[in-house]
Amino acid sequence: MWAYLINKIFFSLKSIVKNVSKSLLASFGILLLIAFIVFYLSFRTSIKNYVSDNLLGSLAINEIIISPKTRPGKDVFSPAVSPQNRIRIKDVKAIRQMEEFSEVHSIIRSNYTSKLAIEFMGKEKAPYVPICGIEKEFLKGKVKNWQQFRYSKKKKIPLIAPKMAIQSLNNYTAVKGLPQFTEKQLIDFPCQFLVDIDPPNLSPKRIKIPAEIFAFSSVVDFPGVLAPTYFVVDLANRFKKYYDQGQKGYSYIKMYARVKNIKKIPLITERLEGMGLQVESQSDISKKVNKSILIIDTVFFFLGITILILTIIAIFNSYLIIVYHRSHTFSLKRVLGISKIRIVSFFLVEAALVGAIYGFLGFKAGNYLISYSSDHLAAWLPALKGILFQTADFNILLLAIASSIAISVLAAFFPALLAANKNLFKAVRRL
Amino acid sequence: MLKLDQISLSFGPRAIFKEVSLEIKEKSLLAITGESGSGKTSLLGVVSGLLKPSQGKVTYQGKNIYKWGDLRRSRFRNKEIGFVFQFFNLFPQLTAYENILYPALINSFISSKVISKIDYLVDFLELRQIIKQYPATLSGGERQRIAIARAVINEPKIILADEPTGNLDEKTSKGIIDLFLKLKKEKGMTIIVVTHEKNLVKKSDIHYHLEDQYLEKKTKTTKKRISKKVIKDN
Numbered sequence: 001m002w003a004y005l006i007n008k009i010f011f012s013l014k015s016i017v018k019n020v021s022k023s024l025l026a027s028f029g030i031l032l033l034i035a036f037i038v039f040y041l042s043f044r045t046s047i048k049n050y051v052s053d054n055l056l057g058s059l060a061i062n063e064i065i066i067s068p069k070t071r072p073g074k075d076v077f078s079p080a081v082s083p084q085n086r087i088r089i090k091d092v093k094a095i096r097q098m099e100e101f102s103e104v105h106s107i108i109r110s111n112y113t114s115k116l117a118i119e120f121m122g123k124e125k126a127p128y129v130p131i132c133g134i135e136k137e138f139l140k141g142k143v144k145n146w147q148q149f150r151y152s153k154k155k156k157i158p159l160i161a162p163k164m165a166i167q168s169l170n171n172y173t174a175v176k177g178l179p180q181f182t183e184k185q186l187i188d189f190p191c192q193f194l195v196d197i198d199p200p201n202l203s204p205k206r207i208k209i210p211a212e213i214f215a216f217s218s219v220v221d222f223p224g225v226l227a228p229t230y231f232v233v234d235l236a237n238r239f240k241k242y243y244d245q246g247q248k249g250y251s252y253i254k255m256y257a258r259v260k261n262i263k264k265i266p267l268i269t270e271r272l273e274g275m276g277l278q279v280e281s282q283s284d285i286s287k288k289v290n291k292s293i294l295i296i297d298t299v300f301f302f303l304g305i306t307i308l309i310l311t312i313i314a315i316f317n318s319y320l321i322i323v324y325h326r327s328h329t330f331s332l333k334r335v336l337g338i339s340k341i342r343i344v345s346f347f348l349v350e351a352a353l354v355g356a357i358y359g360f361l362g363f364k365a366g367n368y369l370i371s372y373s374s375d376h377l378a379a380w381l382p383a384l385k386g387i388l389f390q391t392a393d394f395n396i397l398l399l400a401i402a403s404s405i406a407i408s409v410l411a412a413f414f415p416a417l418l419a420a421n422k423n424l425f426k427a428v429r430r431l
Numbered sequence: 432m433l434k435l436d437q438i439s440l441s442f443g444p445r446a447i448f449k450e451v452s453l454e455i456k457e458k459s460l461l462a463i464t465g466e467s468g469s470g471k472t473s474l475l476g477v478v479s480g481l482l483k484p485s486q487g488k489v490t491y492q493g494k495n496i497y498k499w500g501d502l503r504r505s506r507f508r509n510k511e512i513g514f515v516f517q518f519f520n521l522f523p524q525l526t527a528y529e530n531i532l533y534p535a536l537i538n539s540f541i542s543s544k545v546i547s548k549i550d551y552l553v554d555f556l557e558l559r560q561i562i563k564q565y566p567a568t569l570s571g572g573e574r575q576r577i578a579i580a581r582a583v584i585n586e587p588k589i590i591l592a593d594e595p596t597g598n599l600d601e602k603t604s605k606g607i608i609d610l611f612l613k614l615k616k617e618k619g620m621t622i623i624v625v626t627h628e629k630n631l632v633k634k635s636d637i638h639y640h641l642e643d644q645y646l647e648k649k650t651k652t653t654k655k656r657i658s659k660k661v662i663k664d665n
Contacts, residue, residue: 014524018524329522332520332522334505335479335508336509336533336534336537336581337505337506337508337534337537338505338509338537339502339505339506340501341501341502
């Protein structure tokens with residue numbers, strides 16, 4: 001009995017191995033398709049995580065960002081800030097008095113043209129960087145050692161730089177062939193604020209103020225640096241004498257508010273928009289992120305569908321050729337007593353096995369592609385430097401295998417029916 | 432056992448044969464002759480349930496086989512019918528032993544009887560020396576003996592042979608004919624042979640001739656006339 005059983009298993013295996021190895025060559029397209037799907041899913045997840053960490057991560061569900069409606073070309077962070085692109089004082093007061101908010105913090109921006117000078121490997125770089133001020137209380141729970149973020153005339157000014165600054169720096173070091181820097185290595189890095197003042201009827205002056213990097217954070221994501229509010233106010237007061245009495249040395253450019261009841265966010269948004277301001281909330285950012293992801297999805301969807309159709313057609317044709325080549329065997333099997341349903345089943349099991357093999361290989365190929373992209377993409381597109389491409393996990397492996405089996409079986413189904421319905425009379429005559 | 436009742440077969444407008452009726456009894460050797468293209472092989476196809484006739488019915492033990500579903504008809508082919516072909520039709524990727532075993536594996540539950548059956552057939556058909564070889568390494572006669580062993584492994588009641596000696600030399604053909612006679616005598620099988628081989632026709636119990644779309648039963652007196660015609664054809 002055992003010999004019989006072993007024979008039966010051996011038979012099936014021998015037949016499957018031989019046929020599957022042929023089908024593997026015919027169905028190579030599945031590997032490309034699955035690799036594409038795995039790459040796409042990993043790429044999508046990585047982008048989504050990046051956006052989520054850098055945009056959504058900084059904003060709690062009950063927080064909103066209030067900013068002026070920026071006109072094109074008149075950004076609040078441009079060196080020459082437009083008077084229209086700021087929150088008016090009366091609006092700041094009104095917002096602070098709104099009962100719907102449990103907490104309100106404002107970001108002010110120094111109106112003087114400023115640069116941040118950094119000496120790096122013997123060379124000094126001094127790009128234009130707006131100096132903004134924020135209260136340390138705003139940083140509670142968002143930045144480590146937030147209590148230390150305070151202004152003292154005797155000490156270097158602590159500043160918080162956006163996380164994108166590390167990426168820009170590493171892009172620069174990469175181009176120069178220098179080593180890359182981690183966030184930790186750059187903490188306490190010395191630098192200098194260069195503030196230019198150009199008072200009417202007086203010669204221009206440049207003031208140098210020592211500073212150091214306190215933290216990198218995406219908590220406030222804009223192309224400027226954050227210093228304690230008192231520093232920006234003090235700076236304005238120091239230069240006040242050179243300017244008109246009515247002009248402040250700083251502007252309100254953003255406000256962060258914590259809402260008592262999140263259900264009221266739409267109403268609050270409506271009210272603030274009525275004041276000529278714009279409001280961003282997590283749901284608002286989510287919508288924007290989802291829109292971006294939708295664009296990626298749409299592009300990949302059409303690309304994927306095209307590859308899918310081409311793959312199915314290619315596999316379908318290959319299986320038709322396989323059926324043609326194996327028609328003699330199929331007919332002989334039918335003559336010897338194998339039913340149509342078993343012929344179809346055998347064929348589909350073979351296709352499923354091929355699908356499973358390519359599902360696994362496609363998963364590996366997709367993961368290799370994503371790893372390769374992770375290493376090389378930043379060299380081609382420096383803007384993507386900060387994105388950490390994550391390889392696909394076990395769930396994606398299961399999905400890849402299942403999809404691959406489904407595609408292979410779908411493409412093989414019609415040829416399988418053809419195989420089962422070979423004209424046996426003709427086959428017998430030819431046999 | 433097997434009965435063909437007013438069977439007609441046509442492909443489109445072309446009639447292959449008309450109103451064929453015959454009854455096949457157990458333990459008989461039936462020879463069917465006819466010119467090439469006369470429909471002999473098609474008749475075997477109809478008998479085996481492979482080719483549905485345009486008219487008439489084929490009954491096996493009183494049941495119309497074309498009323499059965501594919502599953503039952505496949506089982507019928509596997510269990511009740513053994514096929515032997517002119518060009519052997521062995522699976523080239525399987526050894527002689529595996530080829531013989533194949534039909535037994537299709538619809539059987541695990542049984543040690545099959546192994547002993549193969550052992551018996553190997554001795555009966557004198558295949559011991561070649562049992563582990565692949566078909567490509569065997570002679571025509573050896574392949575045909577393997578094909579016969581495959582046809583009888585499930586102990587079918589009927590063997591359908593389509594010109595089984597058509598591709599063999601005279602000496603080997605004689606051996607195959609003797610084998611059929613031995614199977615009929617010792618195993619009690621019914622053998623239906625489509626052939627041009629005069630010796631086989633001579634040794635058959637019943638001889639039918641298919642000509643001009645009609646099947647004609649030849650008696651001993653008319654057989655001589657038919658034999659001459661066969662010789663002339665060859």
